[in-house]
Amino acid sequence: MKIVITGASRGIGKELLNHYQKKNEEVYGLSSKDCDLVHWDQTSCFFEQSNFNDIDLTIHCAASNVTRFFHKISFDTFKNMIDTNILGTFNLLKCVIPRLKRHGCVILFSSASAFSPRMGQAAYACCKSALHGLVKVLVQEMLAEEKYIFLIAPGMVETGMPMKMMSETALEKARNSIPMKRFCKIDEIISTIDFLQQTPYMTGQTIHVNGSYYVQ
Numbered sequence: 001m002k003i004v005i006t007g008a009s010r011g012i013g014k015e016l017l018n019h020y021q022k023k024n025e026e027v028y029g030l031s032s033k034d035c036d037l038v039h040w041d042q043t044s045c046f047f048e049q050s051n052f053n054d055i056d057l058t059i060h061c062a063a064s065n066v067t068r069f070f071h072k073i074s075f076d077t078f079k080n081m082i083d084t085n086i087l088g089t090f091n092l093l094k095c096v097i098p099r100l101k102r103h104g105c106v107i108l109f110s111s112a113s114a115f116s117p118r119m120g121q122a123a124y125a126c127c128k129s130a131l132h133g134l135v136k137v138l139v140q141e142m143l144a145e146e147k148y149i150f151l152i153a154p155g156m157v158e159t160g161m162p163m164k165m166m167s168e169t170a171l172e173k174a175r176n177s178i179p180m181k182r183f184c185k186i187d188e189i190i191s192t193i194d195f196l197q198q199t200p201y202m203t204g205q206t207i208h209v210n211g212s213y214y215v216q
C-alpha cells in the first residue's frame with residue numbers, strides 16, 4: 001500500500017508513520033520542512049517532483065492549534081490558523097486527489113472541538129468546522145472517480161498537540177470531563193482508519209472517537 005501522511009514529524013502523524021513503517025508499507029511522512037502546506041507553489045512543486053502517484057491512502061494530520069479567548073486573539077493568529085488548517089488542507093487535497101488510485105482514500109482530521117468546543121477554541125473550532133462543509137461537496141465529486149474521503153473527529157489523543165500545550169492540572173481536568181475518563185489511544189485511531197478503509201460505503205462520514213465526550 002502506498003501511503004502519504006502529513007504532519008508526520010510529531011504527534012498522531014508520527015505514530016501513524018511508525019505504525020505503517022513497521023508493517024513494511026510504502027509510507028511517506030511529510031512535515032513542514034519537506035513542504036509547507038500553506039504555500040501553494042511549494043506544495044504543488046513538491047508533489048510534482050515526488051513519486052506520489054497511485055496513492056492508496058492519504059492521512060492529513062498537519063494542523064495548528066492556538067487556544068486563546070476571542071477578545072485576545074489577534075488578526076494574524078486567526079489568519080495563521082485559517083492558512084494552516086483550511087488553505088493547507090485545500091493545497092494538499094488539490095495535489096493529492098488527482099494522485100489517488102481508483103478506490104484510494106483520504107482521511108482528514110476534524111476534532112471534538114468542532115462539535116462541542118470550549119472557550120478559547122474559536123479559531124480551532126472554526127477551522128475544523130469548515131472541513132465538514134468541504135467534505136460534503138468533495139465526497140460527491142470524488143465518487144465520480146471512485147475515490148473516498150472520511151473525517152475522523154477525535155477527542156483528546158494520548159499523543160499530540162494538547163499534551164504539550166496543557167499543564168498536568170489542566171490535563172487532569174480534561175480527562176475527568178470525558179465520560180470514559182481517559183484520552184484516546186493511538187491504536188484506536190489506527191483501528192478507525194483500518195475500518196474506514198475497509199468500508200468505502202461510509203465515504204463522506206465523520207467518525208467520532210472521543211470516549212463519549214461528544215455523542216452525535
Ligand SMILES: NC(=O)c1ccc[n+]([C@@H]2O[C@H](COP(=O)([O-])OP(=O)(O)OC[C@H]3O[C@@H](n4cnc5c(N)ncnc54)[C@H](OP(=O)(O)O)[C@@H]3O)[C@@H](O)[C@H]2O)c1
Pocket residue numbers: 006007008009010011012013030031032033035036037038060061062063064065084088109110111112153154155156157158159160161162
Ligand atoms: N492530538 C489530539 O488530541 C487531537 C485531538 C483532536 C484532533 N486532532 C487533530 O489531529 C491532527 C493531528 O494532531 P496532532 O496533535 O498530532 O498535531 P501536532 O502534534 O501539533 O503536529 C502537527 C503537525 O502538523 C505539521 N504542520 C503544521 N503546520 C504545517 C504546515 N504549514 N505545513 C506542513 N505541515 C505542518 C507539523 O509539522 P512541523 O513539525 O514541521 O511543524 C506537525 O508534524 C490535527 O488535525 C489535529 O487538529 C488532534
